[in-house]
Amino acid sequence: xxSLEKVQLELKRLSGEHDKLVTAxxxxxxxxxxxxxxxxxxxxxxxxxxxxAEIQLLQAEQEPKKxxxxxxFLFRGSSKKDLLHQQEIEEKIAAFKxxxxxxxxxxxxxxxxxxPQLKQFIIQKEQETQKSVRYREYIQSAAWRKKAEEAKARAxxxxxxxxxxxxxxxxxxxxxxxxxxxxxxxEDITVLCRDCHQLYEDKKQADLSVKLCKKCNKPFAPLDExxxxxxxxxxxxxxxxxxxxxxxxxxxxxxxxxxxxQSPYCRSCYRAWKELKDESYQEQYCHICGEEKGATxxxxxxxxxxxxxxxxxxxx
Numbered sequence: 586x587x588s589l590e591k592v593q594l595e596l597k598r599l600s601g602e603h604d605k606l607v608t609a610x611x612x613x614x615x616x617x618x619x620x621x622x623x624x625x626x627x628x629x630x631x632x633x634x635x636x637x638a639e640i641q642l643l644q645a646e647q648e649p650k651k652x653x654x655x656x657x658f659l660f661r662g663s664s665k666k667d668l669l670h671q672q673e674i675e676e677k678i679a680a681f682k683x684x685x686x687x688x689x690x691x692x693x694x695x696x697x698x699x700x701p702q703l704k705q706f707i708i709q710k711e712q713e714t715q716k717s718v719r720y721r722e723y724i725q726s727a728a729w730r731k732k733a734e735e736a737k738a739r740a741x742x743x744x745x746x747x748x749x750x751x752x753x754x755x756x757x758x759x760x761x762x763x764x765x766x767x768x769x770x771x772e773d774i775t776v777l778c779r780d781c782h783q784l785y786e787d788k789k790q791a792d793l794s795v796k797l798c799k800k801c802n803k804p805f806a807p808l809d810e811x812x813x814x815x816x817x818x819x820x821x822x823x824x825x826x827x828x829x830x831x832x833x834x835x836x837x838x839x840x841x842x843x844x845x846x847q848s849p850y851c852r853s854c855y856r857a858w859k860e861l862k863d864e865s866y867q868e869q870y871c872h873i874c875g876e877e878k879g880a881t882x883x884x885x886x887x888x889x890x891x892x893x894x895x896x897x898x899x900x901x
Contacts, residue, residue, distance in 0.1 A: 603622065612707050643681070647671065732758070747778060754778035
């Protein structure tokens with residue numbers, strides 16, 4: 586007689602073993618898992634045969650007793666004990682059938698879902714390995730080196746993110762997509778310095794999408810989606826911002842004020858100048874360096890400072 590409790594414990598163990606073998610991190614592990622799963626399938630099939638045999642035995646035992654109980658019932662001689670025993674057999678049959686269904690379900694999942702998934706994982710990993718080998722061979726080829734040099738030339742031999750030149754940093758050609766590996770289009774390649782390339786790899790970003798710079802309207806490759814300006818324009822904006830935060834001088838009294846060529850007077854001197862509003866009125870000090878070189882509202886900076894800062898500051 587098969588023990589129901591032992592069957593339940595064994596099926597629970599096999600189900601747990603199956604769950605541990607569902608995923609794999611390597612090809613060798615996946616292959617080992619498939620072998621173990623096939624062994625579990627064999628064990629489950631063996632249990633199913635035993636459960637079917639046990640159910641058939643119980644049904645065979647149940648039938649004559651059932652006929653006997655019907656006969657006794659007809660002659661009003663059926664005992665309560667016989668009826669209880671009959672009910673017990675029916676409950677056992679129902680319990681074994683439930684375990685049979687469970688065993689069949691585990692075996693079906695293992696054979697029809699888990700093993701095929703692991704086989705697909707193996708195929709995918711092997712294809713990735715082959716692609717990786719082909720990629721390494723291609724990257725070392727003369728054809729790729731030529732394309733990389735052409736991309737660097739198109740980028741002006743500068744990093745398309747930080748704008749540093751080839752003289753300052755080592756430039757590398759980065760694939761934005763591998764869809765046309767070996768037949769890349771110009772837009773498939775972005776030129777990065779080693780630092781920016783490493784930063785990109787560390788961030789694990791999906792792609793370096795091309796945007797239009799908000800200032801010069803030229804395409805550039807941002808490091809992330811928050812970048813709105815190309816490296817050249819960003820450098821100019823930063824220089825202008827840095828310059829505007831430096832102090833300037835009132836062109837009349839040499840008092841320290843905010844650097845703003847369109848407003849080169851302190852408050853009191855501006856009130857005095859406003860009475861005349863003569864933009865060519867000769868004042869004493871350069872608004873930028875503060876030296877006594879002469880200045881006006883129209884030309885608040887000396888020639889030296891104007892030449893140095895005209896790309897950073899807004900003059901009239």
